[in-house]
Amino acid sequence: MGKVWIEEISDGLYVLRVDDDQTKYFEAMWDIPEGITYNAYLMKTGDAVVLFDAWKKTYEKEFIEALSSIVDPKEITHIVVHHMEPDHSGALPKVLELNGYKAQILGTTFVEKLIEAFYGIKVNFRPVKDGEEIKIGEKTFRFIHVPWLHWPDTMITYVIEDGIFFGGDVCGGYSIPPALFDDDEEVVQNYLPHVRKYIINVIGHYKKYIHQNIEKIKSFNLDLKLIAPAHGLIWRKNPAKIIEFYEQVGRGIPTKGKVLVVYSSMYGFVEKAVSVAVDEVKKLGYNPVVYKFTDTERANISDILGDVPDSEAIIIGTATYEADIFPMMRFTLDEILDKANYEKPVLVLTTFGWGGIAGKKIESLFSKTKFNVIETMEIKGLLQKGLEKKVREGVGKLLGIK
Numbered sequence: 001m002g003k004v005w006i007e008e009i010s011d012g013l014y015v016l017r018v019d020d021d022q023t024k025y026f027e028a029m030w031d032i033p034e035g036i037t038y039n040a041y042l043m044k045t046g047d048a049v050v051l052f053d054a055w056k057k058t059y060e061k062e063f064i065e066a067l068s069s070i071v072d073p074k075e076i077t078h079i080v081v082h083h084m085e086p087d088h089s090g091a092l093p094k095v096l097e098l099n100g101y102k103a104q105i106l107g108t109t110f111v112e113k114l115i116e117a118f119y120g121i122k123v124n125f126r127p128v129k130d131g132e133e134i135k136i137g138e139k140t141f142r143f144i145h146v147p148w149l150h151w152p153d154t155m156i157t158y159v160i161e162d163g164i165f166f167g168g169d170v171c172g173g174y175s176i177p178p179a180l181f182d183d184d185e186e187v188v189q190n191y192l193p194h195v196r197k198y199i200i201n202v203i204g205h206y207k208k209y210i211h212q213n214i215e216k217i218k219s220f221n222l223d224l225k226l227i228a229p230a231h232g233l234i235w236r237k238n239p240a241k242i243i244e245f246y247e248q249v250g251r252g253i254p255t256k257g258k259v260l261v262v263y264s265s266m267y268g269f270v271e272k273a274v275s276v277a278v279d280e281v282k283k284l285g286y287n288p289v290v291y292k293f294t295d296t297e298r299a300n301i302s303d304i305l306g307d308v309p310d311s312e313a314i315i316i317g318t319a320t321y322e323a324d325i326f327p328m329m330r331f332t333l334d335e336i337l338d339k340a341n342y343e344k345p346v347l348v349l350t351t352f353g354w355g356g357i358a359g360k361k362i363e364s365l366f367s368k369t370k371f372n373v374i375e376t377m378e379i380k381g382l383l384q385k386g387l388e389k390k391v392r393e394g395v396g397k398l399l400g401i402k
Protein backbone atom coordinates (compact mmCIF):
# COMPACT_ATOMS: atom_id res chain seq x y z
CA MET A 1 0.00 0.00 0.00
CA GLY A 2 1.09 3.53 -0.71
CA LYS A 3 2.06 6.16 1.81
CA VAL A 4 -0.40 7.95 4.10
CA TRP A 5 0.31 11.64 4.71
CA ILE A 6 -1.16 13.48 7.69
CA GLU A 7 0.01 17.06 8.04
CA GLU A 8 -1.23 20.27 9.63
CA ILE A 9 -0.88 22.60 6.65
CA SER A 10 -1.99 25.75 8.44
CA ASP A 11 -3.39 26.54 11.86
CA GLY A 12 -6.12 23.94 12.50
CA LEU A 13 -6.21 22.70 8.89
CA TYR A 14 -5.00 19.18 8.15
CA VAL A 15 -4.53 17.23 4.94
CA LEU A 16 -5.09 13.48 4.90
CA ARG A 17 -3.67 12.00 1.72
CA VAL A 18 -3.29 8.39 0.67
CA ASP A 19 -1.15 7.39 -2.29
CA ASP A 20 -3.04 4.78 -4.30
CA ASP A 21 -0.48 2.71 -6.18
CA GLN A 22 -2.83 -0.29 -6.43
CA THR A 23 -5.49 0.94 -8.83
CA LYS A 24 -4.43 -0.10 -12.32
CA TYR A 25 -7.46 1.23 -14.17
CA PHE A 26 -9.07 4.32 -12.69
CA GLU A 27 -12.88 4.11 -12.95
CA ALA A 28 -12.16 0.56 -14.26
CA MET A 29 -11.12 2.26 -17.49
CA TRP A 30 -8.06 4.50 -17.45
CA ASP A 31 -4.54 3.05 -17.24
CA ILE A 32 -2.75 4.88 -14.47
CA PRO A 33 0.67 3.32 -13.91
CA GLU A 34 1.48 6.70 -12.35
CA GLY A 35 -1.12 6.12 -9.58
CA ILE A 36 -3.40 8.65 -7.95
CA THR A 37 -3.89 10.21 -4.52
CA TYR A 38 -7.08 10.84 -2.56
CA ASN A 39 -6.91 13.99 -0.46
CA ALA A 40 -9.34 14.75 2.35
CA TYR A 41 -9.05 17.74 4.68
CA LEU A 42 -10.04 18.42 8.27
CA MET A 43 -10.50 21.87 9.77
CA LYS A 44 -10.86 22.73 13.45
CA THR A 45 -12.42 26.15 13.82
CA GLY A 46 -13.99 27.42 17.06
CA ASP A 47 -16.40 24.74 18.26
CA ALA A 48 -16.64 23.13 14.85
CA VAL A 49 -14.73 20.23 13.33
CA VAL A 50 -15.26 20.13 9.59
CA LEU A 51 -14.30 17.22 7.35
CA PHE A 52 -13.97 17.81 3.61
CA ASP A 53 -14.50 14.59 1.64
CA ALA A 54 -12.94 11.20 2.38
CA TRP A 55 -11.10 8.39 0.56
CA LYS A 56 -11.99 5.40 -1.56
CA LYS A 57 -13.50 2.47 0.38
CA THR A 58 -10.38 0.36 -0.33
CA TYR A 59 -8.60 2.65 2.14
CA GLU A 60 -11.44 2.93 4.67
CA LYS A 61 -9.44 1.41 7.55
CA GLU A 62 -6.45 3.65 6.87
CA PHE A 63 -8.73 6.68 6.60
CA ILE A 64 -10.33 6.05 9.97
CA GLU A 65 -6.88 5.56 11.54
CA ALA A 66 -5.57 8.78 9.98
CA LEU A 67 -8.65 10.75 10.97
CA SER A 68 -8.65 9.36 14.50
CA SER A 69 -5.02 10.44 14.96
CA ILE A 70 -6.27 14.05 14.73
CA VAL A 71 -9.78 13.93 16.14
CA ASP A 72 -12.31 11.47 17.58
CA PRO A 73 -14.80 10.94 14.68
CA LYS A 74 -17.59 11.60 17.25
CA GLU A 75 -16.41 15.21 17.41
CA ILE A 76 -16.91 15.93 13.71
CA THR A 77 -19.70 18.50 13.46
CA HIS A 78 -19.84 19.04 9.67
CA ILE A 79 -18.90 17.10 6.57
CA VAL A 80 -18.62 18.95 3.27
CA VAL A 81 -19.16 16.62 0.31
CA HIS A 82 -17.88 18.22 -2.90
CA HIS A 83 -18.58 15.23 -5.12
CA MET A 84 -20.12 11.84 -4.43
CA GLU A 85 -17.93 9.68 -6.67
CA PRO A 86 -16.87 6.76 -4.46
CA ASP A 87 -13.15 7.58 -4.74
CA HIS A 88 -13.99 10.40 -2.30
CA SER A 89 -17.12 9.15 -0.56
CA GLY A 90 -16.35 5.44 -0.11
CA ALA A 91 -15.11 5.81 3.47
CA LEU A 92 -17.92 8.19 4.50
CA PRO A 93 -20.43 5.57 5.76
CA LYS A 94 -17.85 4.30 8.28
CA VAL A 95 -17.04 7.86 9.41
CA LEU A 96 -20.75 8.52 9.90
CA GLU A 97 -21.24 5.27 11.81
CA LEU A 98 -18.41 6.18 14.20
CA ASN A 99 -19.78 9.71 14.41
CA GLY A 100 -23.26 8.48 15.42
CA TYR A 101 -24.70 10.23 12.32
CA LYS A 102 -24.63 13.55 14.19
CA ALA A 103 -22.53 15.56 11.72
CA GLN A 104 -24.34 17.86 9.37
CA ILE A 105 -23.61 16.98 5.75
CA LEU A 106 -23.30 19.95 3.41
CA GLY A 107 -23.54 19.54 -0.34
CA THR A 108 -25.68 20.18 -3.40
CA THR A 109 -29.14 18.58 -3.38
CA PHE A 110 -27.79 15.74 -5.54
CA VAL A 111 -25.54 14.65 -2.69
CA GLU A 112 -28.37 13.66 -0.34
CA LYS A 113 -29.96 11.49 -3.02
CA LEU A 114 -26.66 9.92 -3.99
CA ILE A 115 -25.70 9.08 -0.38
CA GLU A 116 -28.99 7.21 -0.05
CA ALA A 117 -28.63 5.53 -3.45
CA PHE A 118 -24.98 4.50 -2.98
CA TYR A 119 -24.87 3.66 0.71
CA GLY A 120 -28.50 3.18 1.81
CA ILE A 121 -28.21 5.69 4.65
CA LYS A 122 -30.19 8.75 5.66
CA VAL A 123 -28.09 11.62 6.94
CA ASN A 124 -28.45 14.96 8.67
CA PHE A 125 -28.33 16.85 5.41
CA ARG A 126 -28.11 20.59 4.79
CA PRO A 127 -28.34 21.50 1.08
CA VAL A 128 -26.26 24.50 0.09
CA LYS A 129 -27.33 26.95 -2.59
CA ASP A 130 -25.03 28.17 -5.32
CA GLY A 131 -22.99 31.07 -3.92
CA GLU A 132 -24.41 30.64 -0.42
CA GLU A 133 -22.25 31.72 2.53
CA ILE A 134 -22.48 29.83 5.81
CA LYS A 135 -20.64 30.65 9.03
CA ILE A 136 -19.18 27.53 10.62
CA GLY A 137 -17.03 27.90 13.74
CA GLU A 138 -15.00 31.05 13.15
CA LYS A 139 -14.98 30.84 9.36
CA THR A 140 -17.26 31.83 6.53
CA PHE A 141 -17.66 29.17 3.86
CA ARG A 142 -18.89 30.11 0.40
CA PHE A 143 -20.16 27.21 -1.68
CA ILE A 144 -19.99 27.51 -5.45
CA HIS A 145 -21.73 24.93 -7.62
CA VAL A 146 -19.64 23.73 -10.58
CA PRO A 147 -21.96 21.23 -12.27
CA TRP A 148 -20.35 18.62 -14.54
CA LEU A 149 -16.90 19.22 -13.13
CA HIS A 150 -17.23 16.33 -12.78
CA TRP A 151 -20.80 15.21 -11.97
CA PRO A 152 -24.04 17.18 -11.61
CA ASP A 153 -23.45 17.18 -7.83
CA THR A 154 -20.09 18.91 -7.91
CA MET A 155 -19.24 22.07 -5.97
CA ILE A 156 -16.24 23.80 -4.47
CA THR A 157 -15.84 25.52 -1.12
CA TYR A 158 -14.09 28.83 -0.56
CA VAL A 159 -13.09 29.90 2.94
CA ILE A 160 -13.38 33.68 2.84
CA GLU A 161 -11.12 34.58 5.80
CA ASP A 162 -8.23 32.36 4.62
CA GLY A 163 -8.52 32.38 0.82
CA ILE A 164 -8.68 28.57 0.82
CA PHE A 165 -10.33 26.87 -2.15
CA PHE A 166 -11.34 23.24 -1.61
CA GLY A 167 -11.79 22.00 -5.16
CA GLY A 168 -12.86 18.35 -4.95
CA ASP A 169 -11.98 17.01 -8.41
CA VAL A 170 -11.47 20.56 -9.71
CA CYS A 171 -7.74 21.38 -9.92
CA GLY A 172 -6.84 17.73 -9.30
CA GLY A 173 -4.67 15.38 -11.33
CA TYR A 174 -3.34 11.82 -11.58
CA SER A 175 -0.03 10.53 -10.22
CA ILE A 176 1.60 10.38 -6.84
CA PRO A 177 3.62 13.59 -6.49
CA PRO A 178 6.64 13.21 -4.16
CA ALA A 179 5.46 16.24 -2.19
CA LEU A 180 2.22 17.65 -0.82
CA PHE A 181 2.68 21.14 -2.23
CA ASP A 182 3.64 22.93 -5.45
CA ASP A 183 6.75 24.46 -3.81
CA ASP A 184 9.29 22.78 -6.12
CA GLU A 185 9.13 23.74 -9.82
CA GLU A 186 10.52 20.37 -10.95
CA VAL A 187 7.77 18.53 -9.05
CA VAL A 188 5.19 20.80 -10.70
CA GLN A 189 6.59 20.30 -14.21
CA ASN A 190 6.61 16.50 -13.78
CA TYR A 191 3.05 16.60 -12.42
CA LEU A 192 1.27 18.78 -14.99
CA PRO A 193 1.16 16.19 -17.84
CA HIS A 194 -0.69 13.89 -15.41
CA VAL A 195 -3.16 16.69 -14.75
CA ARG A 196 -3.80 17.06 -18.49
CA LYS A 197 -4.35 13.31 -18.82
CA TYR A 198 -6.69 13.34 -15.79
CA ILE A 199 -8.74 16.24 -17.14
CA ILE A 200 -9.32 14.57 -20.51
CA ASN A 201 -9.84 11.02 -19.20
CA VAL A 202 -12.16 12.00 -16.40
CA ILE A 203 -13.94 15.22 -17.38
CA GLY A 204 -13.16 15.44 -21.10
CA HIS A 205 -16.70 14.42 -22.02
CA TYR A 206 -17.89 17.58 -20.20
CA LYS A 207 -15.11 19.75 -21.60
CA LYS A 208 -17.32 22.74 -22.33
CA TYR A 209 -18.09 23.03 -18.61
CA ILE A 210 -14.41 23.53 -17.77
CA HIS A 211 -14.34 26.97 -19.40
CA GLN A 212 -17.85 27.81 -18.19
CA ASN A 213 -17.14 26.93 -14.56
CA ILE A 214 -13.66 28.47 -14.48
CA GLU A 215 -15.21 31.72 -15.75
CA LYS A 216 -17.81 31.42 -13.01
CA ILE A 217 -15.17 30.86 -10.34
CA LYS A 218 -13.17 33.83 -11.65
CA SER A 219 -16.25 36.06 -11.55
CA PHE A 220 -16.18 35.79 -7.75
CA ASN A 221 -12.73 37.49 -7.72
CA LEU A 222 -11.52 35.09 -5.08
CA ASP A 223 -8.33 35.98 -3.28
CA LEU A 224 -6.79 32.51 -3.71
CA LYS A 225 -4.08 31.67 -1.18
CA LEU A 226 -4.37 27.88 -1.20
CA ILE A 227 -6.01 25.46 -3.61
CA ALA A 228 -6.68 22.12 -1.95
CA PRO A 229 -8.02 19.56 -4.46
CA ALA A 230 -9.10 16.00 -3.77
CA HIS A 231 -6.33 14.52 -6.00
CA GLY A 232 -2.67 15.42 -6.40
CA LEU A 233 -0.70 18.51 -5.44
CA ILE A 234 -1.90 21.27 -3.12
CA TRP A 235 -1.21 24.73 -4.55
CA ARG A 236 0.14 27.38 -2.18
CA LYS A 237 3.12 28.87 -4.01
CA ASN A 238 1.23 29.65 -7.20
CA PRO A 239 -2.49 28.76 -6.89
CA ALA A 240 -3.34 30.71 -10.07
CA LYS A 241 -1.16 28.33 -12.08
CA ILE A 242 -3.43 25.31 -11.75
CA ILE A 243 -6.54 27.34 -12.62
CA GLU A 244 -4.73 28.68 -15.70
CA PHE A 245 -3.60 25.16 -16.62
CA TYR A 246 -7.17 23.84 -16.44
CA GLU A 247 -8.24 26.69 -18.69
CA GLN A 248 -5.46 25.96 -21.20
CA VAL A 249 -6.36 22.28 -21.38
CA GLY A 250 -10.05 23.15 -21.77
CA ARG A 251 -9.21 25.46 -24.66
CA GLY A 252 -6.60 23.14 -26.23
CA ILE A 253 -3.73 25.64 -26.21
CA PRO A 254 -0.88 23.91 -28.11
CA THR A 255 2.69 23.28 -27.04
CA LYS A 256 4.82 24.67 -29.85
CA GLY A 257 5.87 22.03 -32.36
CA LYS A 258 4.03 19.07 -30.82
CA VAL A 259 2.50 16.70 -33.37
CA LEU A 260 0.58 13.68 -32.09
CA VAL A 261 0.90 10.53 -34.21
CA VAL A 262 -1.36 7.54 -33.49
CA TYR A 263 -1.40 4.47 -35.70
CA SER A 264 -2.03 0.76 -35.91
CA SER A 265 -0.12 -1.64 -38.10
CA MET A 266 -0.67 -5.39 -38.31
CA TYR A 267 2.09 -6.21 -40.83
CA GLY A 268 3.98 -2.95 -41.34
CA PHE A 269 2.11 -1.38 -44.28
CA VAL A 270 0.63 1.53 -42.33
CA GLU A 271 3.90 1.80 -40.43
CA LYS A 272 5.79 2.43 -43.67
CA ALA A 273 3.53 5.38 -44.61
CA VAL A 274 3.58 6.75 -41.07
CA SER A 275 7.37 6.53 -40.86
CA VAL A 276 7.65 8.74 -43.95
CA ALA A 277 5.22 11.21 -42.37
CA VAL A 278 7.12 11.22 -39.08
CA ASP A 279 10.38 11.78 -40.93
CA GLU A 280 8.83 14.79 -42.66
CA VAL A 281 7.44 16.14 -39.37
CA LYS A 282 10.97 16.07 -37.95
CA LYS A 283 12.49 17.58 -41.08
CA LEU A 284 10.10 20.48 -40.77
CA GLY A 285 11.35 21.09 -37.22
CA TYR A 286 8.35 19.70 -35.31
CA ASN A 287 8.37 17.13 -32.48
CA PRO A 288 6.32 13.98 -33.12
CA VAL A 289 4.85 12.14 -30.12
CA VAL A 290 4.15 8.65 -31.44
CA TYR A 291 1.76 5.95 -30.17
CA LYS A 292 1.24 2.63 -31.94
CA PHE A 293 -0.77 -0.56 -31.91
CA THR A 294 1.34 -3.34 -33.43
CA ASP A 295 2.08 -7.02 -32.78
CA THR A 296 4.71 -6.03 -30.22
CA GLU A 297 3.34 -2.82 -28.74
CA ARG A 298 -0.03 -1.61 -27.48
CA ALA A 299 -0.39 2.09 -26.80
CA ASN A 300 -2.04 3.32 -23.61
CA ILE A 301 -5.24 5.04 -24.78
CA SER A 302 -5.41 7.07 -21.56
CA ASP A 303 -2.01 8.60 -22.41
CA ILE A 304 -3.02 9.25 -26.03
CA LEU A 305 -6.03 11.24 -24.83
CA GLY A 306 -3.80 13.26 -22.51
CA ASP A 307 -1.58 14.25 -25.44
CA VAL A 308 -4.39 15.62 -27.64
CA PRO A 309 -5.12 19.00 -25.98
CA ASP A 310 -1.68 20.53 -26.42
CA SER A 311 -0.83 19.08 -29.84
CA GLU A 312 -0.61 21.44 -32.79
CA ALA A 313 -1.70 18.76 -35.26
CA ILE A 314 -2.55 15.06 -35.38
CA ILE A 315 -1.62 12.24 -37.74
CA ILE A 316 -3.80 9.13 -37.74
CA GLY A 317 -2.70 5.92 -39.45
CA THR A 318 -4.71 2.72 -39.75
CA ALA A 319 -5.68 -0.12 -42.08
CA THR A 320 -9.06 -1.19 -43.37
CA TYR A 321 -10.04 -4.21 -41.30
CA GLU A 322 -13.11 -6.27 -42.15
CA ALA A 323 -14.60 -3.34 -44.06
CA ASP A 324 -14.06 -0.98 -41.13
CA ILE A 325 -11.37 0.91 -39.20
CA PHE A 326 -8.87 -1.36 -37.37
CA PRO A 327 -10.72 -2.06 -34.06
CA MET A 328 -8.16 -0.62 -31.60
CA MET A 329 -7.98 2.55 -33.67
CA ARG A 330 -11.77 2.74 -33.97
CA PHE A 331 -12.07 2.67 -30.19
CA THR A 332 -9.23 5.18 -29.78
CA LEU A 333 -10.85 7.55 -32.26
CA ASP A 334 -14.24 7.21 -30.56
CA GLU A 335 -12.64 8.23 -27.26
CA ILE A 336 -10.65 11.10 -28.81
CA LEU A 337 -13.73 12.47 -30.55
CA ASP A 338 -15.84 12.18 -27.42
CA LYS A 339 -13.39 13.42 -24.79
CA ALA A 340 -10.77 15.46 -26.63
CA ASN A 341 -12.73 17.18 -29.37
CA TYR A 342 -10.68 20.23 -30.39
CA GLU A 343 -10.22 22.46 -33.42
CA LYS A 344 -7.01 20.82 -34.64
CA PRO A 345 -5.82 19.81 -38.11
CA VAL A 346 -5.64 16.09 -38.88
CA LEU A 347 -3.86 14.05 -41.57
CA VAL A 348 -5.26 10.55 -42.16
CA LEU A 349 -3.12 7.79 -43.70
CA THR A 350 -4.88 4.50 -44.39
CA THR A 351 -3.91 1.35 -46.23
CA PHE A 352 -6.06 -1.48 -47.61
CA GLY A 353 -5.82 -4.74 -49.52
CA TRP A 354 -8.80 -4.91 -51.85
CA GLY A 355 -11.15 -2.05 -51.02
CA GLY A 356 -10.34 0.99 -48.88
CA ILE A 357 -13.06 1.77 -46.35
CA ALA A 358 -11.20 3.05 -43.27
CA GLY A 359 -10.42 6.47 -44.77
CA LYS A 360 -14.05 7.22 -45.62
CA LYS A 361 -15.24 6.00 -42.23
CA ILE A 362 -12.68 8.19 -40.43
CA GLU A 363 -13.68 11.22 -42.50
CA SER A 364 -17.32 10.60 -41.66
CA LEU A 365 -16.51 10.29 -37.92
CA PHE A 366 -14.44 13.49 -37.93
CA SER A 367 -17.02 15.44 -39.94
CA LYS A 368 -19.25 15.64 -36.85
CA THR A 369 -16.47 17.13 -34.69
CA LYS A 370 -14.36 20.27 -34.34
CA PHE A 371 -11.32 18.57 -35.91
CA ASN A 372 -10.39 19.59 -39.41
CA VAL A 373 -9.28 16.72 -41.67
CA ILE A 374 -6.78 18.34 -44.05
CA GLU A 375 -6.22 15.26 -46.20
CA THR A 376 -7.02 11.55 -46.24
CA MET A 377 -4.83 9.13 -48.18
CA GLU A 378 -6.02 5.63 -49.04
CA ILE A 379 -2.95 3.57 -49.97
CA LYS A 380 -3.18 0.14 -51.58
CA GLY A 381 -0.81 -2.11 -49.63
CA LEU A 382 2.74 -0.87 -49.33
CA LEU A 383 3.53 2.79 -49.91
CA GLN A 384 5.37 2.85 -53.24
CA LYS A 385 8.31 5.20 -53.72
CA GLY A 386 6.28 7.49 -55.99
CA LEU A 387 3.72 8.10 -53.24
CA GLU A 388 6.24 9.14 -50.58
CA LYS A 389 6.21 12.65 -52.01
CA LYS A 390 2.43 12.81 -51.57
CA VAL A 391 2.70 11.81 -47.90
CA ARG A 392 5.37 14.48 -47.36
CA GLU A 393 3.18 17.06 -49.09
CA GLY A 394 0.27 15.99 -46.86
CA VAL A 395 2.41 16.67 -43.78
CA GLY A 396 3.35 20.08 -45.20
CA LYS A 397 -0.33 20.94 -45.65
CA LEU A 398 -1.13 19.64 -42.17
CA LEU A 399 1.44 21.97 -40.65
CA GLY A 400 0.49 24.87 -42.87
CA ILE A 401 3.76 24.76 -44.82
CA LYS A 402 3.42 24.82 -48.60
Ligand SMILES: Cc1cc2nc3c(=O)[nH]c(=O)nc-3n(C[C@H](O)[C@H](O)[C@H](O)COP(=O)(O)O)c2cc1C
Nearest residue numbers: 265266267268269270319322323351352353354355
Ligand atom coordinates in the same frame (compact mmCIF):
# COMPACT_ATOMS: atom_id res chain seq x y z
C1 LIG B 1 -7.68 -9.43 -40.44
C2 LIG B 1 -7.56 -8.56 -41.64
C3 LIG B 1 -8.68 -8.00 -42.20
C4 LIG B 1 -8.58 -7.22 -43.34
N1 LIG B 1 -9.70 -6.68 -43.89
C5 LIG B 1 -9.63 -5.95 -45.03
C6 LIG B 1 -10.78 -5.40 -45.66
O1 LIG B 1 -11.89 -5.56 -45.20
N2 LIG B 1 -10.62 -4.68 -46.80
C7 LIG B 1 -9.39 -4.48 -47.36
O2 LIG B 1 -9.29 -3.84 -48.38
N3 LIG B 1 -8.28 -5.00 -46.79
C8 LIG B 1 -8.35 -5.70 -45.63
N4 LIG B 1 -7.22 -6.22 -45.07
C9 LIG B 1 -5.92 -5.93 -45.66
C10 LIG B 1 -5.27 -4.78 -44.97
O3 LIG B 1 -6.10 -3.65 -44.92
C11 LIG B 1 -3.99 -4.38 -45.69
O4 LIG B 1 -3.12 -5.49 -45.80
C12 LIG B 1 -3.28 -3.23 -44.98
O5 LIG B 1 -2.25 -2.77 -45.82
C13 LIG B 1 -2.69 -3.70 -43.66
O6 LIG B 1 -1.88 -2.71 -43.09
P1 LIG B 1 -1.09 -3.02 -41.75
O7 LIG B 1 -0.48 -4.37 -41.89
O8 LIG B 1 -0.08 -1.94 -41.61
O9 LIG B 1 -2.10 -2.99 -40.63
C14 LIG B 1 -7.30 -6.99 -43.92
C15 LIG B 1 -6.19 -7.55 -43.34
C16 LIG B 1 -6.29 -8.32 -42.21
C17 LIG B 1 -5.06 -8.92 -41.62
